[in-house]
Amino acid sequence: MKFYLASGNAHKAREFQAMADAGALPVEVISAVAIGGMPPVAEDTGTFAGNARKKARALKERLPAGGWALADDSGLCVDVLNGAPGVESAYFAGPRASGAENLAKLVDVLRDVPEDRRAAHFVCVLVLVGPGGEEHVFEGRCDGKLRREPAGSGGFGYDPIFVPDGHTQSFAELDAAEKNRISHRALAWARLADWLRVRE
Numbered sequence: 001m002k003f004y005l006a007s008g009n010a011h012k013a014r015e016f017q018a019m020a021d022a023g024a025l026p027v028e029v030i031s032a033v034a035i036g037g038m039p040p041v042a043e044d045t046g047t048f049a050g051n052a053r054k055k056a057r058a059l060k061e062r063l064p065a066g067g068w069a070l071a072d073d074s075g076l077c078v079d080v081l082n083g084a085p086g087v088e089s090a091y092f093a094g095p096r097a098s099g100a101e102n103l104a105k106l107v108d109v110l111r112d113v114p115e116d117r118r119a120a121h122f123v124c125v126l127v128l129v130g131p132g133g134e135e136h137v138f139e140g141r142c143d144g145k146l147r148r149e150p151a152g153s154g155g156f157g158y159d160p161i162f163v164p165d166g167h168t169q170s171f172a173e174l175d176a177a178e179k180n181r182i183s184h185r186a187l188a189w190a191r192l193a194d195w196l197r198v199r200e
Contacts, residue, residue, distance in 0.1 A: 001026060001027050001028070001068065001196075002027075002028045002030055002067070002068065003016075003027055003028070003029050003030065003068050003069075003070040003128070004030050004031075004032060004034075004035065004059060004063055004067060004068065004069050004070065005029055005030065005031055005032060005070050005071070005072075006032055006038055006041075006052075006055040006056050006058065006059040006069055006070065006071035006072075007031065007032060007038065007055075007071070007072070008031065008032060008033055008037060008038055009031075009156075010031055010033070011156055012072070013029050013030070013031040015176075015180065015185065016029040016070075016185075016189065017029040018176065018180055019180050019185075019186055019189045019193075020189075020193075022177075022180065023190075023193050025193055025196060025197075027196070029070070032059055035062055035063070036062065038055070038058070038059060039058045039059070039061070039062065041054050041055050041058045042054075043055070043073070043087070043090075045087075046087060047087065048073040048074065048075065048087055048123055048124075048125040048139075049073070049125045049127065049137055049139075051073040051087060052071040052072055052073035052125050052126065052127040052137075053071070053127045053129075053135070053137075054071075055071035055073070055127075056069045056070065056071035056127045056128065056129040056135075057069070057129055059071065060129045065131070066130075066131050067130075067131075068128060068129070068130045068131075069128070069129045069130075070126060070127075070128050071126070071127050071129075072124055072125065072126050072127075072185065072188070073087070073124075073125050073127075074089070074122065074123060074124035074125070074184060074185060075087055075088070075089030075090070075122070075123060076089050076106075076120055076121075076122055076157075076158045076162065077120060077121050077122075077123060078106075078110070078119075078120045078146065079117070079119045079120060080110070080113055080117045080118070080119075081109070085102070085106070086123075089102065089157070089158070090102070090157075092105055092106060093105040099156055099157045102157070102158070103150060103157070103158055103160065103161065106146075106158065106161070107148070107149065107150065107161060110146060110148075111148075115145075118145045118146045119143070119144075119145050119146075120143075120144060120145065120146050120162065121141055121142060121143045121144065121184075122141070122142045122144075122158075122162065122183065122184035123139070123140070123141050123184055124139070124140045124141075124183075124184040124185045124187070124188040125137065125138070125139045125188065126138040126139075126140075126188045126189065126191075126192055128192065136192070136195060138188045138189070138191040138192045138195070139188055139191070140183075140184040140185060140186065140187025140188030140189070140190070140191065141184055141187065142164050142165075142182060142183050142184040142187065143164070143165050144162050144163050144164040144165050144167075145162075145163055145165075146161050146162060146163070147160075147161045147162075147163055147170060148161075149161070150170070150172070151169075151170045151172065151173055152169070152170045152171070152172025152173030152174075153172060154171070154172045154173065154174070154175075154176065154179070155171045155172040155179065159171035159172040160172040160173075164182055164183075167182075171183065
């Protein structure tokens, strides 16, 4: 089964493929780049599910009949910021900000926040759209706290400051296998995998 990922982020495609392989699922995750890239999508719904749905449906229109489009929308929700950056995680430092710029802004914003108020969680919502408009939604959440300074060279985005509950290392310091077991994306994928096994 082929899932076309509604993203130009090659790292995400590799991460999803690694999770599929680890679960021995007969799934090939293909980046939208392979079919000409993602069409422009305004991520303006205000929700993770709404944004993922828009991206999946936009890509689905470019797929051959019978194709499956998979989209994710994910972000970091910081308690002391009332859930921000949340759905705006990719644009926290501005509409054209890089991941490094978003990270730097969040580190600065939280500079004076005490340790006992640095709770946060990552959310991932996956939307899978298939033949005839068939749609399935899967959600994962990973709770943790935020470091004062980035640590680690793995992952991307806010990974270097997020320490998942039960761990002392940031997402960027954990090995890929461990991150792919506990992350918000992994938990959402696990629900998708359960659905796929039942379907088969």
